Amino acid sequence: MEEETLQVFFFSHPLFSIFITLYSLILIYFPNDLLRIFLSPVLLISGALLLSLLRLGSTREPNTQPDKSYEESEEPKVFLVRESDLMGGFVEWNLRAPLEVIHEAYEEEEEEEDPTRFRKMERFPSLSVCYPESDSESDSASSSEFNFPEIGDWNSPENMGFRWEDDEGGIGCEVYSEANPSYSNNGVETKTRKKKVVLLGTGWAGASFLKTLNNSSYEVQVISPRNYFAFTPLLPSVTCGTVEARSVVEPIRNIARKNVEMSFLEAECFKIDPGSKKVYCRSKQGVNSKGKKEFDVDYDYLVIATGAQSNTFNIPGVEENCHFLKEVEDAQRIRSTVIDSFEKASLPGLNEQERKRMLHFVVVGGGPTGVEFASELHDFVNEDLVKLYPKAKNLVQITLLEAADHILTMFDKRITEFAEEKFTRDGIDVKLGSMVVKVNDKEISAKTKAGEVSTIPYGMIVWSTGIGTRPVIKDFMKQIGQGNRRALATDEWLRVEGCDNIYALGDCATINQRKVMEDIAAIFKKADKENSGTLTMKEFHEVMSDICDRYPQVELYLKSKGMHGITDLLKQAQAENGSNKSVELDIEELKSALCQVDSQVKLLPATGQVAAQQGTYLAKCFDRMEVCEKNPEGPIRIRGEGRHRFRPFRYRHLGQFAPLGGEQTAAQLPGDWVSIGHSSQWLWYSVYASKQVSWRTRVLVVSDWMRRFIFGRDSSRI
Amino acid sequence: MEEETLQVFFFSHPLFSIFITLYSLILIYFPNDLLRIFLSPVLLISGALLLSLLRLGSTREPNTQPDKSYEESEEPKVFLVRESDLMGGFVEWNLRAPLEVIHEAYEEEEEEEDPTRFRKMERFPSLSVCYPESDSESDSASSSEFNFPEIGDWNSPENMGFRWEDDEGGIGCEVYSEANPSYSNNGVETKTRKKKVVLLGTGWAGASFLKTLNNSSYEVQVISPRNYFAFTPLLPSVTCGTVEARSVVEPIRNIARKNVEMSFLEAECFKIDPGSKKVYCRSKQGVNSKGKKEFDVDYDYLVIATGAQSNTFNIPGVEENCHFLKEVEDAQRIRSTVIDSFEKASLPGLNEQERKRMLHFVVVGGGPTGVEFASELHDFVNEDLVKLYPKAKNLVQITLLEAADHILTMFDKRITEFAEEKFTRDGIDVKLGSMVVKVNDKEISAKTKAGEVSTIPYGMIVWSTGIGTRPVIKDFMKQIGQGNRRALATDEWLRVEGCDNIYALGDCATINQRKVMEDIAAIFKKADKENSGTLTMKEFHEVMSDICDRYPQVELYLKSKGMHGITDLLKQAQAENGSNKSVELDIEELKSALCQVDSQVKLLPATGQVAAQQGTYLAKCFDRMEVCEKNPEGPIRIRGEGRHRFRPFRYRHLGQFAPLGGEQTAAQLPGDWVSIGHSSQWLWYSVYASKQVSWRTRVLVVSDWMRRFIFGRDSSRI
Ligand SMILES: Cc1cc2nc3c(=O)[nH]c(=O)nc-3n(C[C@H](O)[C@H](O)[C@H](O)COP(=O)(O)OP(=O)(O)OC[C@H]3O[C@@H](n4cnc5c(N)ncnc54)[C@H](O)[C@@H]3O)c2cc1C
Numbered sequence A, B: 001m002e003e004e005t006l007q008v009f010f011f012s013h014p015l016f017s018i019f020i021t022l023y024s025l026i027l028i029y030f031p032n033d034l035l036r037i038f039l040s041p042v043l044l045i046s047g048a049l050l051l052s053l054l055r056l057g058s059t060r061e062p063n064t065q066p067d068k069s070y071e072e073s074e075e076p077k078v079f080l081v082r083e084s085d086l087m088g089g090f091v092e093w094n095l096r097a098p099l100e101v102i103h104e105a106y107e108e109e110e111e112e113e114d115p116t117r118f119r120k121m122e123r124f125p126s127l128s129v130c131y132p133e134s135d136s137e138s139d140s141a142s143s144s145e146f147n148f149p150e151i152g153d154w155n156s157p158e159n160m161g162f163r164w165e166d167d168e169g170g171i172g173c174e175v176y177s178e179a180n181p182s183y184s185n186n187g188v189e190t191k192t193r194k195k196k197v198v199l200l201g202t203g204w205a206g207a208s209f210l211k212t213l214n215n216s217s218y219e220v221q222v223i224s225p226r227n228y229f230a231f232t233p234l235l236p237s238v239t240c241g242t243v244e245a246r247s248v249v250e251p252i253r254n255i256a257r258k259n260v261e262m263s264f265l266e267a268e269c270f271k272i273d274p275g276s277k278k279v280y281c282r283s284k285q286g287v288n289s290k291g292k293k294e295f296d297v298d299y300d301y302l303v304i305a306t307g308a309q310s311n312t313f314n315i316p317g318v319e320e321n322c323h324f325l326k327e328v329e330d331a332q333r334i335r336s337t338v339i340d341s342f343e344k345a346s347l348p349g350l351n352e353q354e355r356k357r358m359l360h361f362v363v364v365g366g367g368p369t370g371v372e373f374a375s376e377l378h379d380f381v382n383e384d385l386v387k388l389y390p391k392a393k394n395l396v397q398i399t400l401l402e403a404a405d406h407i408l409t410m411f412d413k414r415i416t417e418f419a420e421e422k423f424t425r426d427g428i429d430v431k432l433g434s435m436v437v438k439v440n441d442k443e444i445s446a447k448t449k450a451g452e453v454s455t456i457p458y459g460m461i462v463w464s465t466g467i468g469t470r471p472v473i474k475d476f477m478k479q480i481g482q483g484n485r486r487a488l489a490t491d492e493w494l495r496v497e498g499c500d501n502i503y504a505l506g507d508c509a510t511i512n513q514r515k516v517m518e519d520i521a522a523i524f525k526k527a528d529k530e531n532s533g534t535l536t537m538k539e540f541h542e543v544m545s546d547i548c549d550r551y552p553q554v555e556l557y558l559k560s561k562g563m564h565g566i567t568d569l570l571k572q573a574q575a576e577n578g579s580n581k582s583v584e585l586d587i588e589e590l591k592s593a594l595c596q597v598d599s600q601v602k603l604l605p606a607t608g609q610v611a612a613q614q615g616t617y618l619a620k621c622f623d624r625m626e627v628c629e630k631n632p633e634g635p636i637r638i639r640g641e642g643r644h645r646f647r648p649f650r651y652r653h654l655g656q657f658a659p660l661g662g663e664q665t666a667a668q669l670p671g672d673w674v675s676i677g678h679s680s681q682w683l684w685y686s687v688y689a690s691k692q693v694s695w696r697t698r699v700l701v702v703s704d705w706m707r708r709f710i711f712g713r714d715s716s717r718i
């Protein structure tokens, strides 16, 4: 799909839409007192200048009138990623929708100041879905899990090794926290004792949890091997120096709110022991007087947000020879390896073939990360490096290997097509249906669908095919009987199934959404207040909103069918069953009405967007734990008495971007809006700038972009 | 000397002088077309705001009327560093006057457009000293060294391994350049053959050579293990994140002028063979088809600018346990080790003593680098880290060990005193007269002057005591009979003594200034045109300016004695000898007049300032090689016929800075001006910003400073 053939629907001039986008984004995201500065004429004029300098071409294609090809394809047009993509063969698990939502905290702070706000929202169900404020209590027998023990009942010793003041006694025993077992009986301590939340990981989930948590009755202990949060969506930009590594990180200590007692330990958790409520950790450096690197930490609540690791699928040679792109250090290493390749190829004593090999960059995996890296690299080479290494120009080759039939399969077809065409035009060799089978230090072998194995010499490989489970999670899953899974199973309130006071979120967990059909009998019974064996429409309507809350698939199903309310569904079912009396409903009719609903249960993609929303959600649950204990906010318990404490977690998809290089980005926004071109690049800039966790990183990222515009990317090998 | 006791001489208000300084610096250094922007009211106002925000206190003390204490001290007030400092015991060789002069190139470009300029300058000897434009021809027998062989005579094969096009033939032999020995007989090649200059090193000397060289008749081959130039004076700022590593580096390929054919090889030279006119190099990565990492490169001219390495003085344990501060990577490593120390000390299982040890930072060496690092670290800890690690506040300790009796011995006494007092006030423990004798992984032992050895536990040591010789230079010196030296000896034209067409500059070389007394007989003979055995004043005056050119110590001596011309000196000598006839001068009288002059021969300090001026000087010699061959510009040959081709290198000291932390800097400017306080900090900012090699680094450095002001330094461990 050529850019020129896309048509402009909304505004006659692209500049107009860009300005509206930019300024409405500024209006939404920037604190009020700065608004005046941003709306000043100086900025407007310089912005206009910059924009016009870039000779904009923009396209936006709303999908309000679906075109023919779209109607032909029978796929339901939901805004969640299709399961088939999620579970699709080789690229399984490699879903990286663009960033989200660490900023939600800001918006909601304001809301909390307005006590009538929540009421208002509940009148508009579609809005209230956006802010799943709360919930608790699984409807299974384990409903006591979430009840806080009285303060007197607490038996986990409160004294932690990381208290600096009184450590002297710790000498001589392995781990300090075991040294003062009687510490918790200290009366003064007991009085002020706070509930101890241990948070593992400082990624998207952990950071947004910390940023939102705002209740001084907790003592938060964060444990992670890295003392900062990294804004992963910009990592591909870091690989080529478009953005500096330091501009995308923020020390985790700056992220937590000041009124929450938070301490951080730079260590890796290697074992979780739910029995003794301890986590065992290891620091990179020798720590105590015995040179021991290991210690343990007690918890009252454990929040697991350790993310996932790169997955090599056990393909031989991948671990040893490929670069991954997961951490900031990976991005830095990739950057210097790219420069190294050019320097290596400039050395004497090589023939052209060898130089070509050294300058052959292979990207494995056609997901957003692989595609973005390939296009960043292409821009880096063509905009900056060929100027300094003119002889390299004709020798550089970028190849993208993808096992599926298309790249960017989680995006709209139009985007996929555009991306493939653009890459072909740019000279990036996209090899579809190529499954890597072996890698050695100089060659990579891939098998086509037909079974042919071809071997290509390479200089550098970046491996970005998907994510796998971290060893500590694998071990923990074995302990709790989830050994055959890929990620920790949690309920809709993010509680790890089968554990007390342990939560898991982000890439290391998946939500096990309860199915309607499993609970259909209980639902019927609950709704049938008169115990008549049939439901009147009135009875049904009374439980309806609770059911929609509890089973989000219902709403998704209605949306996918274009229905406006559950009544439509019931009517349709009754019509199909031939029973047109329509006043009462028996269980069979209810079953047949809802039988298709569970097909809409989706695994959430492993993206920062999901992780951040989960972190925010969980922090709010923690914040309101006591309040909601007294006034539960969740839906009716289907198989118990009363209500759930919190509403279950609900994911709100805000769209995803695929930067394609050359100042062009594809954006897929909720409601199947697709926008490709320079305007979405600007949207991308604005969204990513506004989503930064701190003003420091925001300013740095924006000035990095400006630096790149003016001076290009740096090629010093440091 | 307290800051308050210093008096303001020139301007009544410090703000005034700062503004004048800043804006005159801008006027001097920024290209004209940008002037209007910089003089705009917006900037002036925001500058004024910034400045007043910083509550400036400034002092400037010109030394126009030397005070009593100064007259009492008998030391000569020269602006060159005193030899006693240079050669003073332990800190020998550790002279780091602040930056210089890579920018001179700009200024002189303009001059070259004005052909009368040189003439004009020669009328003002004091000015012409500033721009030692040219010279050549040692007066020894080797005066043919510098004559270019005719093009036909060239016998070094021109084909280099780094030619990309025709390498195929290279397979099968060890090194490509040996593969095509007959290549240079190719007629086409011979016609366009350029003189090949091989430059080793991309530091201050190499970069300023490249930046200035502007003659397309050379083909320049740069060889260095790093593909960028690093602005070393800001390295101490990089260690604490005040400035980012990437802001102080510039790819060397960007530095060379476009009209000079330049290529770069990322490799380390490990052997120089002056016999076969080859250098042997090794790259970090496997290079040719045989996996060989070594290759050789021919040269017509070799410019050695490999600098020096850190010197451990063979003290046991230093190599293994200390951090050095020489390269950008060192600075990055120091930065993450500082953060690591804080994270380590936050871990559980430690007693207070251990935490204190981990947070004990030891700096060895009280030269400008050590002092600047110590104050940067102090600021980093107190301005940024204590906020994030509040418990660490009382545990951090910085200790500075210095073997001499004072820190900053190469600076004016007032600066030394101020620095020592400031450090004491800041809580930095300055241990003077402490010579490190041993280091192990947890403790450092130092011996006081009294011979007592004390052992202190430490968390991290930064070693900055001085510089030593690189192995490749050591090996080369052995080959050419300079085996017992510390640095390559060159003549005043930077030619390595005893070698053909090899130049050395920067930290790896020292100039062997010829002594007047060694040449006194020849000087007399040359001046005595009538061969009368005595010199008339007229005869003497005719050779005087040549002698001043050839022997810079004469001028320094006159200056140090407060004399205005050489006539004063002769008169004094005659008066002392009792021979008052004054018209004629015999050789004994001349000898006694000049006998003290050679005491003014100084070793130049090993600073970037010297290296950069040497690089610029040498490049100009190369540029004007052919012109000056015909019209020599140098002084008369004392023991040969005619004139030297170029004027000898003359160093112009532009002052030095010692940043002391807390936005205070001590500056020692030429003419013994001393300025301490916030105003010199601004001077420091302006000078360092203007001295950057490129606009990119300039913008980055300035925005790094601004970022630091606004957001503080980042403490993420990457
Ligand atoms: C290059 C790249 C680009 C991406 N782009 C996007 C995008 O544009 N949009 C989007 O929505 N998503 C994107 N993602 C995906 C997104 O980064 C992840 O989905 C998200 O980071 C998951 O968050 P998390 O908190 O679960 O895990 P992570 O962010 O991976 O964080 C895990 C944390 O746990 C720590 N940890 C690891 N092991 C242990 C242990 N044993 N003990 C304690 N702590 C541990 C880690 O140090 C880390 O701090 C991208 C990912 C990558 C790699």
Ligand SMILES: Cc1cc2nc3c(=O)[nH]c(=O)nc-3n(C[C@H](O)[C@H](O)[C@H](O)COP(=O)(O)OP(=O)(O)OC[C@H]3O[C@@H](n4cnc5c(N)ncnc54)[C@H](O)[C@@H]3O)c2cc1C
Residues within 6 Å of the ligand: B096, B097, B098, B099, B100, B200, B201, B202, B203, B204, B205, B206, B223, B224, B225, B226, B232, B233, B234, B235, B236, B267, B268, B269, B270, B305, B306, B307, B308, B325, B326, B327, B369, B470, B472, B505, B506, B507, B508, B606, B607, B608, B609, B610, B611
């Ligand atoms: C932390 C610090 C702060 C300083 N501050 C100041 C200051 O404020 N003002 C000032 O005037 N001076 C300062 N200096 C001193 C100044 O940096 C040096 O005097 C200057 O760098 C010397 O320049 P050079 O070109 O001789 O050597 P370097 O700048 O050291 O450059 C040497 C070059 O040679 C390369 N090289 C090394 N070995 C080989 C080999 N075998 N083959 C080929 N290439 C090789 C290196 O990679 C490097 O590129 C400072 C130095 C340091 C370390």
